[in-house]
Amino acid sequence: MARTPLMAGNWKMNLNHIEAIALVQKLAYTFNTDDFSALEIAVIPPFTDIRSVQTLVDGDKIALKYGAQDLAKADKGAFTGEISGVMLAKLGCTFVIVGHSERRQFHGEDDQTVNLKVQAALRNGLTPIVCVGEGTEVRNAGDHVAFTLNQLKAALSGVAAGDVANLVVAYEPVWAIGTGEVATPANAQEVCGAIRNQIREVFGSAADQVRVLYGGSMKADNVAALMKEPDIDGGLVGGASLDPDEFVSVCRYRLHP
Numbered sequence: 001m002a003r004t005p006l007m008a009g010n011w012k013m014n015l016n017h018i019e020a021i022a023l024v025q026k027l028a029y030t031f032n033t034d035d036f037s038a039l040e041i042a043v044i045p046p047f048t049d050i051r052s053v054q055t056l057v058d059g060d061k062i063a064l065k066y067g068a069q070d071l072a073k074a075d076k077g078a079f080t081g082e083i084s085g086v087m088l089a090k091l092g093c094t095f096v097i098v099g100h101s102e103r104r105q106f107h108g109e110d111d112q113t114v115n116l117k118v119q120a121a122l123r124n125g126l127t128p129i130v131c132v133g134e135g136t137e138v139r140n141a142g143d144h145v146a147f148t149l150n151q152l153k154a155a156l157s158g159v160a161a162g163d164v165a166n167l168v169v170a171y172e173p174v175w176a177i178g179t180g181e182v183a184t185p186a187n188a189q190e191v192c193g194a195i196r197n198q199i200r201e202v203f204g205s206a207a208d209q210v211r212v213l214y215g216g217s218m219k220a221d222n223v224a225a226l227m228k229e230p231d232i233d234g235g236l237v238g239g240a241s242l243d244p245d246e247f248v249s250v251c252r253y254r255l256h257p
């Protein structure tokens with residue numbers, strides 16, 4: 001089954017809402033209808049930018065999707081500082097990143113939290129981009145596939161097969177995030193293929209539909225080789241998504257020689 005590729009730009013804690021407007025305007029001006037029919041393109045800005053991005057995307061009818069970098073486990077209540085899936089859905093978000101390694105590392109998010117956030121996203125009609133991936137020590141020990149599959153199993157625990165089919169998994173080896181050290185296409189395929197196989201074992205034909213992204217120093221000069229791999233359906237792009245020319249070039253991987 002043909003899966004629509006997805007390139008999602010994770011801006012992390014960069015760009016205020018004025019800068020966000022400038023970047024989205026540049027993207028809207030540069031992408032053409034061929035781009036938007038060849039793949040799904042999304043930006044994932046900080047919470048404070050989302051309303052501005054929504055206004056621009058809706059007002060100018062831009063075929064760009066957008067989402068958030070995190071969400072609360074709960075839908076509302078006394079959770080100071082949190083943002084709920086209800087709020088993100090109201091802002092027209094399509095996607096929400098769940099379990100990014102920076103959330104796991106700096107905010108103590110464990111597998112159970114990630115699972116609750118996946119469920120919060122799904123019950124609010126958001127598509128979770130579920131991040132999994134090993135750190136350096138695990139990779140050096142050769143345990144990267146088992147480690148990543150364990151994270152995935154926990155993240156998708158109790159999720160219905162129909163929901164799994166429509167969500168997105170991002171394989172992001174921690175040693176490749178923001179380091180300039182990209183996984184080789186073969187290394188990335190090894191884990192992305194294992195992710196799809198595990199989804200097939202547990203959720204059956206959802207495996208044909210679920211999109212598996214690679215993330216970790218993806219750039220214009222390495223994207224085409226990664227996208228040739230059969231189980232890589234797109235990218236979660238950090239640093240390279242802050243530069244409009246670079247992000248456009250990443251999204252145009254199909255045109256690369």
Ligand code: PEP
Nearest residue numbers: 177178215216217238239
């Ligand atoms: C990320 O933050 O998800 C990421 C992959 O970052 P970078 O592309 O900068 O490595």
